[in-house]
Amino acid sequence: MATPRSLLEKVWDAHAVRELPDGQTQLFVGLHLIHEVTSPQAFAMLRELGLPVRFPGRTFATVDHIIPTASQKRPLADPLAEEMLQALERNCREHGITLFDPASGHQGIVHVIGPELGLTQPGMTIACGDSHTSTHGAFGALAFGIGTSQVRDVLATQCLALARPRLRRIDVTGKLAAGVYAKDVILAIIRRLGVKGGIGYAYEYGGPVIEAMSLEERMTVCNMSIEGGARVGYVNPDDAVIAWLRGRRFAPSGEAFARAEAWWRGIASDPGCAYDDRVEIDGAAIAPSVTWGIHPGQSVGVDEPVPRPEALPDAERTSAEEALAYMKLRPGQPLLGARIDVAFIGSCTNGRLSDLREAARVARLGRVAPGVRALVVPGSQEVKRRAEAEGLPELFREAGFEWREPGCSMCLAMNPDKLRGDELCASTSNRNFKGRQGSPTGRTLLMSPAMVAAAAIRGQITDVRELL
Amino acid sequence: MTTATDARRHRVAARACVLRGDDIDTDRIIPARYLRCVTFDGLGQHAFADDRAQAKGQHPLDDPRFAGAGILVVGRNFGCGSSREHAPQALMRAGFRAFVGASFAEIFFGNCVALGLPCVTLDEGDLVRLMESVELDPEQEVVVDLEAGSVSCRAGTFRASMPEGARRQLLDGTWNALAVLLEAGDAIERTASTLPYVGGFREPARS
Ligand code: SF4
Numbered sequence: 043m044a045t046p047r048s049l050l051e052k053v054w055d056a057h058a059v060r061e062l063p064d065g066q067t068q069l070f071v072g073l074h075l076i077h078e079v080t081s082p083q084a085f086a087m088l089r090e091l092g093l094p095v096r097f098p099g100r101t102f103a104t105v106d107h108i109i110p111t112a113s114q115k116r117p118l119a120d121p122l123a124e125e126m127l128q129a130l131e132r133n134c135r136e137h138g139i140t141l142f143d144p145a146s147g148h149q150g151i152v153h154v155i156g157p158e159l160g161l162t163q164p165g166m167t168i169a170c171g172d173s174h175t176s177t178h179g180a181f182g183a184l185a186f187g188i189g190t191s192q193v194r195d196v197l198a199t200q201c202l203a204l205a206r207p208r209l210r211r212i213d214v215t216g217k218l219a220a221g222v223y224a225k226d227v228i229l230a231i232i233r234r235l236g237v238k239g240g241i242g243y244a245y246e247y248g249g250p251v252i253e254a255m256s257l258e259e260r261m262t263v264c265n266m267s268i269e270g271g272a273r274v275g276y277v278n279p280d281d282a283v284i285a286w287l288r289g290r291r292f293a294p295s296g297e298a299f300a301r302a303e304a305w306w307r308g309i310a311s312d313p314g315c316a317y318d319d320r321v322e323i324d325g326a327a328i329a330p331s332v333t334w335g336i337h338p339g340q341s342v343g344v345d346e347p348v349p350r351p352e353a354l355p356d357a358e359r360t361s362a363e364e365a366l367a368y369m370k371l372r373p374g375q376p377l378l379g380a381r382i383d384v385a386f387i388g389s390c391t392n393g394r395l396s397d398l399r400e401a402a403r404v405a406r407l408g409r410v411a412p413g414v415r416a417l418v419v420p421g422s423q424e425v426k427r428r429a430e431a432e433g434l435p436e437l438f439r440e441a442g443f444e445w446r447e448p449g450c451s452m453c454l455a456m457n458p459d460k461l462r463g464d465e466l467c468a469s470t471s472n473r474n475f476k477g478r479q480g481s482p483t484g485r486t487l488l489m490s491p492a493m494v495a496a497a498a499i500r501g502q503i504t505d506v507r508e509l510l
Numbered sequence: 511m512t513t514a515t516d517a518r519r520h521r522v523a524a525r526a527c528v529l530r531g532d533d534i535d536t537d538r539i540i541p542a543r544y545l546r547c548v549t550f551d552g553l554g555q556h557a558f559a560d561d562r563a564q565a566k567g568q569h570p571l572d573d574p575r576f577a578g579a580g581i582l583v584v585g586r587n588f589g590c591g592s593s594r595e596h597a598p599q600a601l602m603r604a605g606f607r608a609f610v611g612a613s614f615a616e617i618f619f620g621n622c623v624a625l626g627l628p629c630v631t632l633d634e635g636d637l638v639r640l641m642e643s644v645e646l647d648p649e650q651e652v653v654v655d656l657e658a659g660s661v662s663c664r665a666g667t668f669r670a671s672m673p674e675g676a677r678r679q680l681l682d683g684t685w686n687a688l689a690v691l692l693e694a695g696d697a698i699e700r701t702a703s704t705l706p707y708v709g710g711f712r713e714p715a716r717s
Contacts (some may be wrong), residue, residue: 054707059698065675068694080593123546172593173591189620271714298711301711336533473537473592482560
């Protein structure tokens with residue numbers, strides 16, 4: 043029998059164009075996604091070199107980072123944002139690239155629309171000038187976040203020069219408790235393995251908890267792989283993936299779908315394949331998680347106090363002290379009961395329909411507390427339409443939440459949605475870096491959509507398990 | 511396009527600037543509001559904009575003793591966070607040509623190589639000695655020598671590491687991946703034609 047191989051090996055080998063003299067592999071990129079922030083400079087470099095786009099049919103574009111969420115009406119209110127969107131339109135037109143702009147009805151955060159349209163498929167290599175490209179690994183793809191020079195490389199050659207990562211298998215065992223979500227699982231994984239624990243690794247997530255997850259939940263987990271230092275994170279394709287893809291716009295149909303299904307299933311890691319490292323996490327022990335610091339590894343269960351730096355390992359102490367000073371939190375203080383100013387539900391981590399449903403389940407139990415600004419931003423126009431069909435906007439509005447147009451919004455605040463001063467924000471996004479949400483002193487606490495909704499209606503950090 | 515000959519990066523000799531702290535992310539290196547642009551021009555002046563504003567002149571990048579530095583000395587996991595090439599672009603345009611630290615985030619590292627900027631790591635003890643030496647005597651020349659795999663300062667010569675593939679690219683002047691990738695020619699199309707999804711799974715899979 044042939045040696046058992048991992049998905050990483052199979053997909054890597056299938057896409058290897060050649061080995062490069064420096065030991066890296068020239069890897070063919072099956073799907074290239076672009077957006078307005080990291081692509082204009084790449085097109086400019088291409089133009090300077092007089093090179094065409096090699097496979098224009100394998101690149102798809104959308105606009106997400108700078109799009110305002112109050113109104114998408116053109117011209118966009120911010121002239122800089124309008125200029126960036128126009129540059130993207132021009133580049134796509136000139137090179138024959140499909141653009142999902144607001145008028146298309148399929149605009150949204152790049153990592154939400156790829157899967158939604160069936161562009162993201164198992165066994166593909168995927169690249170996008172955005173670190174959360176790892177999201178697409180939920181479908182059993184190898185998806186790499188890349189820089190702008192590499193966006194240029196992919197446009198010109200449909201290839202990347204990459205070194206094959208090592209592979210770490212992460213099994214999440216047992217069963218999650220009520221009120222514990224995919225977001226809590228990935229925050230627990232990063233807390234355990236550290237924000238640089240994954241450098242040089244691809245993460246293969248598996249075990250009963252991951253297998254029981256919907257594709258949307260798996261996307262939440264894979265999305266934050268990069269926050270743990272792993273550029274790539276994936277789940278082996280299974281029945282759930284096949285069911286997701288059936289009937290999607292860019293998925294094959296008819297007999298081609300049957301052929302695709304066989305290939306997709308075959309790409310999964312073989313039983314008994316080799317891993318460079320294995321980690322097991324007890325899913326039943328995971329509590330709703332909240333970050334207290336300035337990177338996603340600095341989290342605790344909501345019922346735990348903020349750590350005391352002196353009790354942490356040496357390597358984490360300085361960073362923890364800096365974090366507590368910035369976050370204006372005291373060592374040992376409980377997070378429960380901390381007053382929030384803003385609640386943000388959205389982003390490529392938690393801006394899909396199932397996230398909005400979970401948030402709505404909690405939001406209907408009360409009204410947004412006085413003094414709290416609460417925003418719900420669907421991840422795409424498609425998510426928005428489906429949420430509308432279920433009556434979610436009315437429910438959120440009645441509870442005092444603002445219901446917005448799709449985009450990245452307050453995840454990184456390149457549009458008008460920003461924190462002000464040192465506001466404390468309960469957020470479903472993926473980064474709690476200093477200044478990330480648009481105010482240089484703004485403070486972000488990452489948590490699940492249900493936890494953010496609970497914080498919004500109570501006006502303070504709340505254990506969502508008390509409400510469910 | 512740069513040719514291999516003038517693209518070789520053997521050593522960087524320059525004054526250094528010490529930026530202490532771990533896990534310094536790309537949002538801090540270049541805050542998102544400066545990404546609202548269609549070119550990288552002018553990013554240099556905004557490097558660490560928010561940190562600098564808050565430090566009110568006390569930030570190492572505003573420290574006159576470090577003015578004109580070409581080497582940035584950093585801590586652990588420098589450049590974590592987003593894939594924005596704006597981060598190394600901003601630092602490059604602020605005058606930095608090499609980075610020395612305890613460790614670097616992967617995408618940041620790759621983005622630097624793509625710009626011909628070496629990121630080398632030192633053992634923690636050596637890094638501390640380098641930082642102290644530069645802080646005591648910022649006028650001195652620090653040398654990042656990729657050929658020898660070392661970083662030298664007044665306090666001594668330390669063994670510096672860098673993944674071999676990236677080191678070779680910088681030494682050989684092949685860090686501009688585009689030129690290398692283009693050399694594959696038709697092999698790219700040939701690989702594409704073996705991938706069933708590229709043809710939309712219209713044909714029965716080839717074995
Ligand atoms: S939602 Fe946030 S993390 Fe996701 S692509 Fe947009 S800015 Fe990046």
